[in-house]
Amino acid sequence: MLKLISILSCCIALLSSPKLIADEVLKLGMSVALSGPAKDIGQQLKQGAQLYFEYANGLPDRSHPKVSLMVLDDGYEPARTVVNTRYLIDQHKVMALFGNMGTPTAHAIQAILTHHQLPFLVPFTGADFLRFNTPYPVFNWRASYLDEANEQVRYLVDEQGHKAIALLIQADEFGLTLEKSFRQALTARGLKPKVTARFRRNSADINKALKVIMRNEVTAVAMIGTYQPLSLFIDKAMHRGFKGTFTGVSFTSSTALFAQLTSKPALMISEVVPDPSKCQAQLCALFRSLIHKQHLATSPQIFEGFLNAAIFISALDYCPRPVTRACLANAMQQVLEKDPAIRTIFGLSDTENKPRVYRSYFQ
Secondary structure, eight states: OHHHHHHHHHHHHHHTSHHHHHHOEEEEEEEEOSSSTTHHHHHHHHHHHHHHHHHHHTOTTOOSOEEEEEEEEOTTOHHHHHHHHHHHHHTSOOSEEESOBOHHHHHHTHHHHHHHTOOEESOBOOOGGGTSSOSSOEEOOSOOHHHHHHHHHIIIIIITOOOSEEEEEESSHHHHHHHHHHHHHHHTTTOOOSEEEEEOTTOOOOHHHHHHHHTTTOSEEEEESOHHHHHHHHHHHHHTTOOSEEEEOGGGOHHHHHHHOOSOOEEEEEESSOOTTTOOSHHHHHHHHHHHHHTOOOOHHHHHHHHHHHHHHHHGGGSOSSOOHHHHHHHHHHHHHHOHHHHHHHTOOTTOOSOOOEEEEOO
């Protein structure tokens, strides 16, 4: 009996030893646009996540397994996301999908995620279908698209006094989700869009939408799309004499959009993270230090990717060893609810677990 206890004690000690933890590697998969007209978004999300994972993997006294992040390019096209997801599951044997980009791309892989019960962690989307009664494990911390729509309508209607508001919408699940959110936010104020115009995903052909909106004498345009078509739309509208206000959601990438503009519009972008250059939390200081060392530019998307990875690493403290799929989503929720380093960034009070919406203005 004493011999059996001794053997069990030895096994337990081995399982919890730093050597075994050091040897364990958690494989995550990520499918984002690394090419095409939305590539800046995917590249920034990738950079931010890798920045923190490399930092965490290199800690000399780390108590968590190393993380390996395989990032594949889907060009922001759902069909390619399906192919990437199958590869990551079948060939790379990933434990979870992490930081995927987009609403239509997420919608396309729901059946695969359900079949494999694969955790879908920190997707770069605010779509409602990933927030309620999902048939596979999901963890979101970013504000919903309804939250962002409410913030933009608050700005346009309550603060700026606009009533003749157009919607410029990417014609897919992303656009439909936000169209519904904007209509809900406007209806709450007794308003509705004066006109709705659409354009095709991954296309810069916005001329038809521009004509529709310009002939309806609107004073503001709420835009749903990526930075390339939206920058063209804004510049062309300004060239035609439009003097109203523009807004866009966090997915647009304010950094990329602002960089491409040749005009000087009145433009507000809703964001889901605070300004990383001004945030005073310790993780913000670490982010700025690592960004400086890597000679990377600061952006909300890089910061979001960085925070995603930080939350994941912290979540490992809430999982028994060896870490399993079943633990991950709930453990990340525990971090959001309990970890002071994360909660401080979002300024969450003791009773708050939902990060707020921020703003960026073109200047």
